[in-house]
Amino acid sequence: MIAADWLLLDSAAPSAEEPLTKFLAGTADGELVLPFCGSGHPLDLDQLECEREGCPGGPRQWREVSRTGTVIASIVMHRLEKSFIAATAPYPVLEVELDSGHRLYVSTDRHTRSVVFPAGEIVDIAFVRVGETSIPRIALTEKRSGK
Amino acid sequence: MTARAAITGVGLVIAEPTDTSSATELALRAIHAACDDAGISIADIDGLLLNHNELIAEDKVTLDIARQGGFGELSVLYELNSKGTTFSLLLAQAQQAVDAGAASSVVVLFADAAQRQGVGSGAAFAAMGGAGGQRGLERAGGMLGAVAAYAFLAAHYFQATGASGRDLMAIAIAQRDWAAGNPLARARAVLAEADYLASPFVAEPLRRLDCARPVNGAAAVLVTSGRQGSSAALRVAGAAQRSAERRRHAPVSPWEPIGAADAFSAALAQAGIGSSHLHTLQIYDPFTVVPLILLEAFGFAEPGRAGEFVRDGQVGAGGSMPTNTGGGQISGYYLQGVTPVFEAVTQLRGLGGDRQIPDASIAAVAAIGGRLEHHSTIVLEREDAA
Numbered sequence: 001m002i003a004a005d006w007l008l009l010d011s012a013a014p015s016a017e018e019p020l021t022k023f024l025a026g027t028a029d030g031e032l033v034l035p036f037c038g039s040g041h042p043l044d045l046d047q048l049e050c051e052r053e054g055c056p057g058g059p060r061q062w063r064e065v066s067r068t069g070t071v072i073a074s075i076v077m078h079r080l081e082k083s084f085i086a087a088t089a090p091y092p093v094l095e096v097e098l099d100s101g102h103r104l105y106v107s108t109d110r111h112t113r114s115v116v117f118p119a120g121e122i123v124d125i126a127f128v129r130v131g132e133t134s135i136p137r138i139a140l141t142e143k144r145s146g147k
Numbered sequence: 148m149t150a151r152a153a154i155t156g157v158g159l160v161i162a163e164p165t166d167t168s169s170a171t172e173l174a175l176r177a178i179h180a181a182c183d184d185a186g187i188s189i190a191d192i193d194g195l196l197l198n199h200n201e202l203i204a205e206d207k208v209t210l211d212i213a214r215q216g217g218f219g220e221l222s223v224l225y226e227l228n229s230k231g232t233t234f235s236l237l238l239a240q241a242q243q244a245v246d247a248g249a250a251s252s253v254v255v256l257f258a259d260a261a262q263r264q265g266v267g268s269g270a271a272f273a274a275m276g277g278a279g280g281q282r283g284l285e286r287a288g289g290m291l292g293a294v295a296a297y298a299f300l301a302a303h304y305f306q307a308t309g310a311s312g313r314d315l316m317a318i319a320i321a322q323r324d325w326a327a328g329n330p331l332a333r334a335r336a337v338l339a340e341a342d343y344l345a346s347p348f349v350a351e352p353l354r355r356l357d358c359a360r361p362v363n364g365a366a367a368v369l370v371t372s373g374r375q376g377s378s379a380a381l382r383v384a385g386a387a388q389r390s391a392e393r394r395r396h397a398p399v400s401p402w403e404p405i406g407a408a409d410a411f412s413a414a415l416a417q418a419g420i421g422s423s424h425l426h427t428l429q430i431y432d433p434f435t436v437v438p439l440i441l442l443e444a445f446g447f448a449e450p451g452r453a454g455e456f457v458r459d460g461q462v463g464a465g466g467s468m469p470t471n472t473g474g475g476q477i478s479g480y481y482l483q484g485v486t487p488v489f490e491a492v493t494q495l496r497g498l499g500g501d502r503q504i505p506d507a508s509i510a511a512v513a514a515i516g517g518r519l520e521h522h523s524t525i526v527l528e529r530e531d532a533a
Contacts, residue, residue: 012278044396075302075350079294093288105299
């Protein structure tokens with residue numbers, strides 16, 4: 001059972017239309033499913049061809065990937081847009097590079113007063129429910145969430 | 148009178164907050180102002196290049212303005228989009244069209260009426276990202292508005308170069324100093340360090356005073372041949388663009404301004420000059436981190452040292468490279484790619500008043516788009532100095 005989000009209102013749910021269809025089908029099952037070129041290089045969600053020089057490309061493939069990644073940068077959002085945000089305090093957003101090479105912008109799966117995440121920190125992805133979609137979030141450890 | 152194509156008329160409309168004019172109404176006011184400036188009538192215009200504004204969902208200028216505005220027959224009519232670089236690049240396109248004889252009087256047009264009374268700029272722009280695609284997923288990650296994306300660029304820039312919030316503050320203060328001389332600037336009072344540090348964070352590390360000040364408004368630039376307006380005619384002496392969409396996967400750099408330096412050097416090379424020949428530099432600066440990154444990319448400062456360059460007074464009056472001399476988009480006004488172009492025009496025409504750079508005759512305008520992914524530089528020079 002994927003818990004309801006603490007951060008966003010349902011109005012912030014993404015559209016399940018392409019190019020997010022396969023990705024959101026995966027998150028609904030608690031999986032990260034992401035695209036690769038035929039040679040195994042990571043692609044963006046809406047990217048159809050590999051950009052790497054000399055890559056023969058081939059049919060795009062969607063595969064489940066590890067839910068572990070590394071923080072490469074983080075910010076703290078202080079402006080709480082009332083039409084999208086349920087939280088009442090500043091929240092972190094992290095740029096995480098998954099072990100697969102894909103990068104995601106994600107917040108946390110629970111409220112935390114510890115909003116600073118140093119680059120290089122290893123994190124795992126969990127999921128929360130926003131509207132009809134399941135959205136990736138950083139799984140906070142109990143220590144990090146202040147419990 | 149100039150025989151070659153040249154910029155001979157400009158019109159700029161900055162709407163007051165209580166002005167409820169539509170984007171099209173603002174656009175027509177700007178066009179008439181440009182016609183008055185160039186000494187022609189709207190019926191003389193035979194070319195229209197419209198800067199597509201992709202931010203606005205409801206109120207936007209379309210090619211219908213050719214009918215709505217009472218234009219006659221046009222031999223050049225396009226709506227083009229290269230994100231924030233569009234307005235600059237359309238000046239070069241207009242000049243080429245006139246030089247080639249495809250038209251004789253081409254107007255380059257932009258209008259924006261995104262601001263609504265009672266709705267903050269942040270809320271207006273945060274909603275524009277939409278629910279679809281990669282941006283929709285990122286919004287669900289808590290990335291609301293462009294400020295979040297540029298906060299990440301700042302975070303990466305800090306990590307990579309050792310720069311800090313003190314450097315952002317240096318840009319905010321330097322541009323506020325310039326804004327004091329610009330009657331159109333939205334913030335003109337002296338900015339002290341304490342004032343900056345009291346400014347709340349919006350998306351940390353960016354504070355409110357690191358962010359641009361959007362306005363509703365419109366701008367029109369007339370490129371004509373064989374005419375002389377009321378002010379010195381200007382030419383686009385060089386123009387170049389580079390684009391590299393920032394992918395969301397390794398090993399692409401998550402922050403570097405790929406292509407910015409190439410566009411800058413290519414435009415200057417076309418103009419036959421080096422950066423030391425420039426009298427002023429105008430940078431598209433939606434957030435303070437952008438001038439820092441671009442000053443370094445263009446070679447004015449070593450990586451991570453742009454803040455020091457600014458604190459040394461090098462971008463200010465009497466400095467080695469007076470930059471964003473109207474206060475930029477941070478303290479002046481944000482009208483997408485219009486802001487840096489119009490400040491360059493103002494300086495080259497010698498109409499800068501208290502902020503005028505003595506004998507300014509050649510300027511560079513460096514525009515950006517997307518998340519520092521699209522870059523252009525144009526070099527503008529006075530026709531009588533060429």
